Amino acid sequence: MTRLRLSLMPRESAAYVMLRRQGQSISNIAKLFGRSTSLVHRYLRLNLLRIDLRKLPNRVKRLSCARQWRTILKLWNEWQRFATSEEGEPP
Secondary structure: OOOOOOOOOOOHHHHHHHHHHHOOHHHHHHHHHHHHOOHHHHHHHHHHHOOOOOOHHHHHHHHHHHHHHHHHHOHHHHHHHHOOOOOOOOO
């Protein structure tokens, strides 16, 4: 059984890079666009330097992740519109 592979739209991949540079986690970006974390990670690995969060205390990481997810949910519709259209500015 083969799975349908949907290619990345050019603006969607640009949104990945912009969101990652804003500090969003790879799992949050994947959830937002309905993609697997491995696909987003693979794309970003080829296009960005990774941020090493291993040295941060666990509580700081958890609070940061929760704050990032709240922020990305507020902009959900705007990012979807940006990724699927041909015009407009990123949020």
